Amino acid sequence: MRYFKLFRGNNSEGEMKDYRIEVEKGMVVLDAILRIQAEQENDLAVRWNCKAGKCGSCSVEINGKPKLSCMTRMNEYDNDETISIRPLKTFPVMRDLVTDVSWNFIQNKKIAPFKPDPSQKDKNGNYRMTQEDVDRIQEFRKCIECYLCQNVCHVLRDHDKRNKFIGPRFLICLASLEMHPLDTTDRIPDIKNDFGTGMCNITKCCTDVCPEHIQLTDNGIIPLKERVVDRYYDPLKWIWRKLVGEKILRLFPS
Numbered sequence: 391m392r393y394f395k396l397f398r399g400n401n402s403e404g405e406m407k408d409y410r411i412e413v414e415k416g417m418v419v420l421d422a423i424l425r426i427q428a429e430q431e432n433d434l435a436v437r438w439n440c441k442a443g444k445c446g447s448c449s450v451e452i453n454g455k456p457k458l459s460c461m462t463r464m465n466e467y468d469n470d471e472t473i474s475i476r477p478l479k480t481f482p483v484m485r486d487l488v489t490d491v492s493w494n495f496i497q498n499k500k501i502a503p504f505k506p507d508p509s510q511k512d513k514n515g516n517y518r519m520t521q522e523d524v525d526r527i528q529e530f531r532k533c534i535e536c537y538l539c540q541n542v543c544h545v546l547r548d549h550d551k552r553n554k555f556i557g558p559r560f561l562i563c564l565a566s567l568e569m570h571p572l573d574t575t576d577r578i579p580d581i582k583n584d585f586g587t588g589m590c591n592i593t594k595c596c597t598d599v600c601p602e603h604i605q606l607t608d609n610g611i612i613p614l615k616e617r618v619v620d621r622y623y624d625p626l627k628w629i630w631r632k633l634v635g636e637k638i639l640r641l642f643p644s
Contacts, residue, residue: 392464394422395474396434401483406474413464420448420459423475423487435486443601446536450487451476456538456599478541491537497556500584501563506572523571529609530566532602533559539596539606545589555586558596558606565610568617582618587611 394409409426420438427434438448443461450459453467453474467473481489512518539558545551556564564581567573581587592615594607604610620627 392422392469393472394426395472396423396426396431396487397476397483398431398434398486399483400485404483404486406476417464418460419450419452419457419462419464419473419475422464422473423459435484435488437488444534446534446601449478449536449538449541451478451541456541458536458538458601461601478537480541480543480547481537491540493552494535494537494540494557494559497560498563500556500580501560501567502575502577502580504567504570504573505575507574510572517572519571523569527566527569529604530562532604533562534602535559536601538599538601542595542599543590544593544595545586551586551589555589556584558590558611561585561587561590561614562604562606562610565614568614578617578621581614582622587615587618590615 391410392413394411395406396409397404398407399405409430411422411425411429413422420436420441423434423436424438427436436448438460439445440447441460443458446458448459449456451457452459452462453471456478459475464473475487477483477487477489478491481491481493484490506517510517537559540546543555543558545555546557564577564585567575568577568581590611592607592612597605597607600606621631622628
């Protein structure tokens with residue numbers, strides 16, 4: 391028998407309840423949650439979908455660490471260890487282990503979409519990119535939107551700066567657009583003023599919890615911060631911008 395504690399309640403009230411179930415070899419934490427739901431708590435709310443670590447739906451906090459419950463094996467814990475499962479702390483609890491992550495969808499809509507330059511098409515009407523450019527942004531496309539990075543970000547989790555900071559998941563979304571060689575939209579002013587890149591102090595906690603092992607900080611967030619610094623705080627580029635104007639300067643990105 392294994393011992394569990396699961397949060398039951400909503401955003402205004404709730405408590406950790408004790409459970410004890412039989413655990414079989416090869417089970418993951420999601421299996422245990424579903425067994426508790428099937429055998430003891432038929433009204434337990436839990437979000438899941440693929441059970442393969444690719445949909446990001448089953449994000450919870452297991453013994454204080456944000457994880458995908460479908461990818462967390464029971465044998466990672468000692469047999470006599472009680473496993474505590476809570477909903478993601480950063481987002482409002484809808485019920486039990488299900489949180490309201492709709493704020494993230496709102497942030498995504500704020501980002502100006504990809505806009506290629508039609509003049510870069512070849513004679514057959516196709517866009518061309520070098521493999522190096524493809525590889526540079528391909529990593530960011532592995533994101534499964536589990537929002538574990540958003541959950542651990544102290545700017546959102548501890549300081550609740552949701553009105554000023556877009557979060558690491560959408561900073562790498564911005565990075566994938568800014569680094570795309572065919573994109574023509576200038577997002578640097580928004581990145582500086584509206585999306586709050588300056589609030590990130592690169593603790594790399596978002597990178598540490600990413601189940602897809604995306605190097606959010608080194609490959610995405612830091613390059614974005616560097617582009618903001620180049621645009622607004624590099625004295626030589628500031629003088630150059632005053633001389634030639636913003637439009638011409640954008641033809642020579644960092």
